[in-house]
Amino acid sequence: MTGFAEYQPGAARQSADVLVRPAVDADLTTCAELIVTRTGGPVDKRRSRLEADLQNPDRYTAVAEINGDVVGYGAVIRHQISPADPPTTAPDGYYLIGLIVSTDWRRHGIGDLLTQDRMCWTAERADEIYTFVNLSNAPILDLTSRFGFTEVTRDFTFPNAPLEPGTCVLLRADLNR
């Protein structure tokens, strides 16, 4: 199981009344539950990591809410290479990570809204943004290309992300400041 959405290019987008906003503590259990549907592992451990992210000024967590329920999550982290990192380590910068939309609410434009919001947050701090994506995940490859992301390399590593060599692509986009 990949945890990726089935690739359905050209499928009709449905409308929904979505509010995208910075996450608060009360959102984090739902965010953690969403994340572990893909990653597995205990919800409480994941929640603790999200709690720490909220306290970190170099990180941003966004949620999408419909009728008061959190249905999507995405984050930005600031990555800085440390001297112990290998030479293949991805460049310093802000990275979009962890986008996920609840299966019931996919194809309602929520992934787009969470991406736009996170790029706006980053544009106040930098003039470029990165992300990395599994090459088998066609939906997110399409989504990111619509936001101007282009390939940097497939030969890279990222701290604490066990990426199988050759399976992921590092992407970069300019930000309008």
Ligand SMILES: CC(C)(COP(=O)(O)OP(=O)(O)OC[C@H]1O[C@@H](n2cnc3c(N)ncnc32)[C@H](O)[C@@H]1OP(=O)(O)O)[C@@H](O)C(=O)NCCC(=O)NCCS
């Ligand atoms: C990828 C994901 C976040 C997209 O969320 P979403 O809210 O359904 O996406 P949107 O409705 O905003 O779609 C935005 C664009 O992305 C692309 N896209 C999204 N889902 C797609 C799919 N299943 N097939 C093909 N293209 C897709 C399309 O270009 C779409 O634009 P369109 O509606 O004009 O065709 C969602 O499918 C998901 O949670 N997947 C599992 C987790 C994951 O893979 N996350 C990304 C890596 S961390």
